[in-house]
Amino acid sequence: MPIFTAPDFDNHEQVVFCNDAETGLKAIIAIHDTTRGPSLGGCRMWPYASEAAAVTDALRLSRGMTYKSALAGLPLGGGKSVIxxxxxxxxxxxLFRAFGRFxxxxxxxxxxxxxxGTGVADIEAMRQVTRHVAGTAGGSGDPSPVTAYGVFQGIRAAAKAKLGRDDLAGLRVAVQGLGHVGLDLARQLYEAGAALIVADIDLDRIARATTAYRAEAMPADRIHAADVDIFAPCALGAILNDATIPEIKAGIIAGAANNQLAEERHGAALMKRGILYAPDYAINAGGIINIHHESAGKYDRAAALRQVEGIxxxxxxxxxxxxxxxxxxxxAADRVAETRFGKHRQAA
Known part of the structure; x- marks a missing residue:
């Protein structure tokens, strides 16, 4: 597939293809922009349907990390990798040591x-061969709970803007995806008094949420259409598209998933329907903020959480x-972030 003319290529600085025959590693590292600092972003492992799909994901995710770091005011650029x-x-x-060498x-x-698809143990395996990793066992660890905390704060902000209240008691929230972030977000929403509807392809996760948080289960491919106040996409991207947007009943969309809009024009489609959308890279920045506090020196969780509350x-x-x-x-989020790129470049 073409790279420089690909729809999701956005003047990326570097795209690296990684292959190791001995371990079976096939991976892609995409570095979007390092104007503000080194690119920092997660390593995703997923059984992509094609190599083209993996490249597209890496390109889109790395661009989102650039905007996320700028909007969060971090001295970092945007990068991402997919295995x-x-x-x-x-x-x-x-396999992760091989990837770490790349x-x-x-x-x-x-x-x-x-x-x-990756966790602290995988980062630790990479750390055996490179120091260019973050979120290690001896540092900030798993960023998921902090990411979830940031999304929770973002949901409160969206409720304030749309409903005139930032307490969530009694509101109905649909959480799509109960991975590390989604499940912890469900916990926080439950403790805040929200009524939950949840969906995931993993039945064990569904069982945990229905038991611990009194959630109602719904099929993963239909939860976007649930009759709720807030829809929180916390699975993979492109959930907001031509097929789903007309079916959404929630007045607010605020969740942890990256690249929720299938195309840029879908932001306008949501506005036309009167749905308040919390841009994904703004609301899900808690993880990278948390990791930055590790890379800045001695990890201070309290300081990290205070900055996350700024979401x-x-x-x-x-x-x-x-x-x-x-x-x-x-x-609007893009304009705020791009202004910060421009300020930084002028200063440089």
Whole structure:
């Protein structure tokens, strides 16, 4: 497939294809922009249907990380990596060491952390061969609970902007995806008094949520259409598309998934329907904020959580700008982030 003319190529600085015959590693590292600093982003392991799908995911995710770091005010650029494979059956320490050697060859331009399909143990295997990793057992660890905390704060901000209240008691929330982030978000929502509807392809996760958080289960391919106040996508991307948007009943969409809009035009489609959308890279920045506090020196969890709480105010700023300018919230978030790119480049 073409790279430089691919629809999701956005002047990426570097795309690296990684192959190791001995371990079966096939991976892609995409570095989008390092203007603000080294690119930091998760390493995702997923059984992509094709190599083209893996490349597309890497390109889109890495761009999102650039915008996420800028919007969060972090001195970091955007990068992401994907390993093609089934995380349940094809993982091995040797495979992640092989991948770590490719990360190390980039000399710090890309820093890897965990993502969908990878965990702290995998990052530790990579750390045996490279220092360019984050989210290790001795540092900030699993960023998922902090990511979930940031999404929770973002949901509160969206409720404030749309409903005039930031307490969630009695609101109905549909959580799509109960991975590390989604399940912890469900816990926080339950403790805040929200009524939950949940969906996941893993029945064990469904059982945990229905038992612990009194959630109602719903099929994963229909939960977007649930009759709820808030829809929280926490699975894979492109959930907001031509097929799903007309079926959404929620007045607010605010969740942890990356690249929720299948195409940029879908931000306008949501605005046209009167649905308030919390841009994904704004609301799910808690993980990278948490990891940055590890890379900045001695990890201070309290300081990290205080900065994550700022997601509430960042989203209120985005919502206010979108309303004032009559533009989709996704466009407003892009403008805020791109202004910060420009300031940084001028200063450089």
């Amino acid at each position: 093609i494979g089934d995380a349940k059956t094809q993982k091995s320490p040797a 990360v190390d060859s980039l000399g710090g331009r890309y820093i890897a952390a965990e993502d969908v 509430y105010d960042t989203l209120l700023e985005i919502f206010a700008r979108a309303a004032a300018e009559g533009i989709p919230t996704s466009d």
